[in-house]
Every structure is written in structure tokens, then in C-alpha cells.
Amino acid sequence: MFNYGILGEKGAYKMRKILLTLSICMLIGLTATAVAASNDSVQASIAKFVFKVNGEEKELKNNPLVVDGTSYLPLREVAGLLGYELGYDDTTRTISFEQKQVDSNQYQELTKAPDLSEWINFLDLIRFYDGNDIKASLSGDNLTTHLTIGVFGIGFPFPFEEQYKLGDIPRLYQRPKGEFSMLVYKNNIFVNKSDIQKLGFPIEDEWVPIADLSKSSTKFDFSLLNGVKKMKPVFLYTEQGIIRAMNSKTGILLNKEDLRARGLIG
Template sequence: MKKAIIGLVAGMLIGSAGMAAAATTQTVQAALAKFTFSVDGQKQTLKNDPLVYKGTTYLPVREVAEMTGYGLEYDNTKKSIDLKSKGGTDVSTELKAKTLLKGRTLIELLAKKYPDYATPTDNKLSLSLDGNLIIGDQKYALPYDSQYNYDVSPLIDARVLSVEDL
């Protein structure tokens, strides 16, 4: 009889411990999905498939950060993720100020063509959202559309860029 009571008590303890552990763990059901993913019109391949949960798509943040030019700092003890722009530039503004030429932004193309002006700290090569382009001591006003696609014909007319550059 004692063995039966001990067995019953032990079974209840094990059962309640299992229920307590289950109560602290939350499970969700999500689906892996395949998406076409692009950054500034350039198709990208994700190494890890996105998850879809309750109609919301969750992307792997480290991969997306790298694709968009951000660095990622992860702190497990604080449970924090910090995205930082690389090179000291305001990437959010730069992403708005895009004209893709041969898969590069206008600034990237000009930085390659004029490397002496491409130092991020001296602001000798910059493009503002209102179309003002600075290259060294020269200023150019570039017409643009609502998507911040800039017309580079003034740069071709001024011989800053050639048709071959495009």
C-alpha cells in the first residue's frame, strides 16, 4: 500500500512539474515562405526563408541589415538588436536619394569616378533630397521625380558624367 501511495504522489509531482514547464513555454505556428526580395530594385537572395505568422512576414534581420548597408549589434544579455549605418552616413536619407545607374546609386558611381571627393567626413560629394549635388566645389541642381529618381542630364551636359558611365 505504501508503494502505491508513493507511486501516486511521485506521479502527481512529475505530472504537475510537466504542466508548469509547459505553461511557461509559448508555441506559435508559422509557415516558411519563398519571396522575391529586392533592395533598390536589385534582386537579393536570402539564405534563410522568411516566416509568415498571422499574415505578417518576418525577415532574418541580420541578412536584411547586411543587404541594406547596416551593421548589426546583438546583445543577448540585454535582448537588444541595434542597427547602425556604416561609414557615418545617414543611410535612411541616402536610400531615399537614389538613382540607379548600372546597379549603383548616383553617389556610388560618382565616388568611383571621383575618389578624391569620396571621403565620407569632408562632405565634398553629397546629394540632398531636393536634388542639390555637390562634387568638390561645384554644385549642380538635378531635376527629380516623386520617387527621388534624379535626371542626370545636367551632369552629362557639364561633362561630369559621360553616356559611357551610365
């Protein structure tokens, strides 16, 4: 029995809280011990996986577990990343998956024709990257359209086949944070050039084949490009100044902006 007169009223109250907490912890500990004693023990390790959906890297809030070589993923999180709502009926112990409904208002219908000089047809981008060590693809289903460039992947809440039904109605789709945008116009899918540049990928109309400068008197030393991976820019030193160049499946390409700054093209 504690002497409350010595502790004081506040001290006694704190002490009662401590005793209550200790009692609860002891009960939990006893229960856990009983369960452990009546069941086989299981050893699990936390796993760190790179999780991707249609090429787009996703982050799990809860780390997966690995038990005897089998990976266990957080079900509700994975369902959400795959576009499903997870439901659970405690009475029948039934887990259900329902496809999320696409929000049809996640686009902006433009009132006038867009300036296509700021955009590039994604199929042209795929053609340019094909054979140049950069993977690019376009795919989709009745809910989502997926774009992949290199290791970067992104999905838009836009049925893939809708691009063939809109005709001349331009629709602009943007990710919630605005880091990437897609334009559906004239039965084609376009991506913003500046978005591609931010990702560090080249765009075809920014480069000129060396064959187009055959009449130029400027001498180039292309030895720095020997063994360099395609589509990886290298700085060349010329009498006119530094000019970016890179290998491609069609030959060496030179940067238009650099050539224009050195007065080598108009």
C-alpha cells in the first residue's frame, strides 16, 4: 500500500497510471507467451523489393515479409496500386476486389487546337528510341493508358481505345502533381517535350545527323564517342567551341542548339 500523503495527490495519480500500464503489459505478455507455446513458431524477414506496376515504380508503405522463401505483400496496398478496392466481410471471412471507377473529369478539354511544336507524337518517340538502347512503349486497357520510357513508367486514367474516338477534340491529361502530361488529339497520343527533357531523354528534332554537315569545313574529333552507349551525349571540342554529339543507330548526331550557337547552321 502506497502512502498517498507522502506522494501527494498528483504523485498518487501518476503512480496509479504506472501500475495500470504495467498490469496491461503483463497481461499482453502472458497472452503472447501462451499463443507462442501453443503454435509453431514462424521466422520472417523484412524484404526490400522494387515494386512496379506497368513499368511505373511504386512505393509500399509497409515492407513485405519473406517466410520460408515465400514473399508476403500487404494486401490492401497492393490492391490499391493495381487499381482495385479491397473489401472484407468479417462474418463470412471473405476478401473481395472491386475495380476502381475511373474519374472521367481528370482531363481538360481544350477549346482550341494546341501548339504541337511543344509536343511530340509518342509513336515517333518510340520509333526514334527503337534500336538506340532506350526502351519505350505504349499500352493500355479499358481503364488506363500506360507510357514507358527507359525505367520511367506512368499511367493515365484514360481508356486506351478512346484515342481513336475523339477525333479533333483535344484533351489534356495531367498527373495530379503535374510532373507529366499527355495530349490526345487527332487520334494520336502526344507527350510534352519539356517533360521528356526533364527525364533526361533526347528528342529527335533536337539533333542533326553528321551527314547533313558534309559541306562544313569544321573538323570534328569523334574519338571520344568510341565505345560510348547510344543516345549518351558527349562534349566535342572544335575550333568553334563545344558541341554535343552522340551515337545512334543511324550514325553520329550533333546537337542543333550547339550548332546554331556556333554559327554552323541557320
